[in-house]
Amino acid sequence: MSHEQMNEHLSDWTERESTAEAMIPLIGRLYRKNNVVTSIYGRAIINQSVIGILRAHRYVRQVENSELSVHDTYPFLEAMDRLELGCAHIDIGKLAVKYRAENASEPVEEFLRREIGEVIGQFSAESAQNAENDTKDIVLYGFGRIGRLLARILIEKAGGGNNLRLRAIVVRKGGAENDLEKRASLLRRDSVHGSFNGTISIDTQDSAIIANGNYIKVIYSDGPDTLDYTSYGINNAIVIDNTGIWRDEEGLGRHLKSKGVSRVMLTAPGKGNIKNIVYGINHGWITDDDRILSAASCTTNAITPVLKAIHDEYGIVDGHVETVHSYTNDQNLIDNYHKGSRRGRSAPLNMVITETGAATAVAKALPELKGKLTGNAIRVPTPNVSMAILNLNLNSEVSVDAVNEYLREMALHSELQKQIDFVNSPEVVSTDFVGSRHAGIVDAQATITAGNRLILYVWYDNEAGYSAQVIRVVSQMAGVSYPIFPSRERPDQLLD
Structure with missing residues (x-):
């Protein structure tokens, strides 16, 4: 040259x-x-x-x-x-x-x-002022891995006058005198997702975190039903419970007994008659009468959109879902007692076979697949980003090129474009998907077909991708939606 x-x-x-x-x-x-x-x-x-x-x-x-x-x-x-x-x-x-x-x-x-x-x-x-006045108060009940990522997303979106406004987080009092500083530090620094994009300060006198200008009250409480949020200027709030302690209507209903709460969102699979919502699939089921909803699990969110796309196009006879999942906080760093099978063994040192309800949970959002899927999981020594392997038998024969092209189009130009992402590189690995806000990412290079059998590999950031889905469901609950351009239908001339 x-x-x-x-x-x-x-x-x-x-x-x-x-x-x-x-x-x-x-x-x-x-x-x-x-x-x-x-x-x-x-x-x-x-x-x-x-x-x-x-x-x-x-x-x-x-x-x-x-x-x-x-x-x-x-x-x-x-x-x-x-x-x-x-x-x-x-x-x-x-x-x-x-x-x-x-x-x-x-x-x-x-x-x-x-x-x-x-x-x-x-x-x-005037319209901008009205939008500001119509903001929906959000309370995070719990401030763990998902809670802090939800906070980051809500704070980021507040910069554009988004109608969701994080007003408070509720936690149990820690043992340290500088509890507030520690909470703020965990929001500021994250070993997986990196530093917070902005500035954070604390108000020790009034127990608050100020992040990018958002004044967030830190409330200490030992129970969800004893609070008066209205005393903090919080009204008709949606409480996002990310503790996982309560999963049924009786337990989550305790939030509704606190003044200032209108609805509750659970960041885990709900039990009983609680609707499990996977945004993009069944968010249309949400009604004004729903007071308690679940955003299902990270794995259910990752696989359901892809399964729907495949079922709509080819028809799924049956299949098996194997999840290769990063370890989580409910596992032990070193071998110790755990009530769950195998989960007591050291998470950073072992692959751990465990169960997952994601395969059967798909049917709660996509009833046409009820009874068609089995599932299992392997916890592996990585801190974030997981993979679902979908081994499916279809109604018709398929080819790698046809399936990949179809899923590429779904990722780019369908109503599932926020849920399904698509990558076609022979070099990507799990850390390349840290921070992805799609529910799942189809790895085109790994797709396998044989007659009517299809095997898909779907990556997902089980923290960030899931948190983004939760916010989408909460936005639907709050009635916050904006038109999307261009239209989701792809023009025929661009298919050539």
Whole structure:
């Protein structure tokens, strides 16, 4: 390669960096002023660095077999900034690809008026103030692995005037005098997910954590039914119980006895008649009369969307789900007594065979698969990111290429695009999926077919991906939803 060619590469990179830098204030203004969430093929670009924005554009090459440049998307942000948009989720990557495929000579603003016309001109200072006044109070009951990730997501979304507002966390008093500092430190630093993206301080006098401007009351309590949230200015709150201590209506119903609580969400499989909701699958079952709901389990959330997609297209006769799951807090660091079989053995040193109810739990969200699946699990010495292996017998013969192409389309252009992700690389490993907010990620390179038999490998961040699903269910409970653009139906001309 000549010296001139090398300089061209560097010059091109510098120019793209400059464009990405110019995109950042536009992205931020759309988010904070208009509550418009922008993304590139499902990858949010809010609060991203220049490199993060460039990497989001680079990702498109994996799924569309063509490049997407910041030069393609920047004109869309410029035009959107002028159009006084109302609240929306807009994938500028998909819009740019559609624009290029249809008629790249048309003015971008005219194209946008066709594609997102229903939210153009919908912004006003009054509507923004009304949205702020209509925020839904959220209380986290428990502050463990899932609780802290839920807090991170809620704090992040509050920056755009999201109608969910974290108002308090409820914990038992720890033994240390500096309990509040320790709670804040665990939110600030995480060995798996890295440092908190922002600033955190504490108010020791009033027992509160202030994270990115969000004032979060820390309430100490030994029970869910003795609190008066209204004394803290919290009303009609949704309590997210992430302790796992109570899983039936009687236990979770205790939350409803506390003043200021309207509904309860459980971050574990619910027992009895509690609806187990997997967002994207059966969130339409939620009614205004539901006071207690469950977000099922991380594994159920990971596999149900993929199973639904396969069942809708090919029909599932039966199958087996084997979960390779990272160890969790309910296991022991070293060998010690545990009420569960095998779980007393050292989690960092052993693979541990254990049971999972995820296969049968699928039927609670997807009744057509009732009695068709068996399941088991292996806990392995990794702290996060798990895998589900779906061994399925179908109604028809399938090929690797056909299944992968179908799941790629479902991941990009269906109503399950927030739940199903798709990767087609021979080099990915579990740590590559830390922080993924999709319920599950199909590993295309691992897909196996033989006649009507299909084996799929589905990765999932059993902490972050599940927490994102919980927030989606809570948003549905709170009536918080925004239009998504472009439409979920993929244009025929883009299938070629």
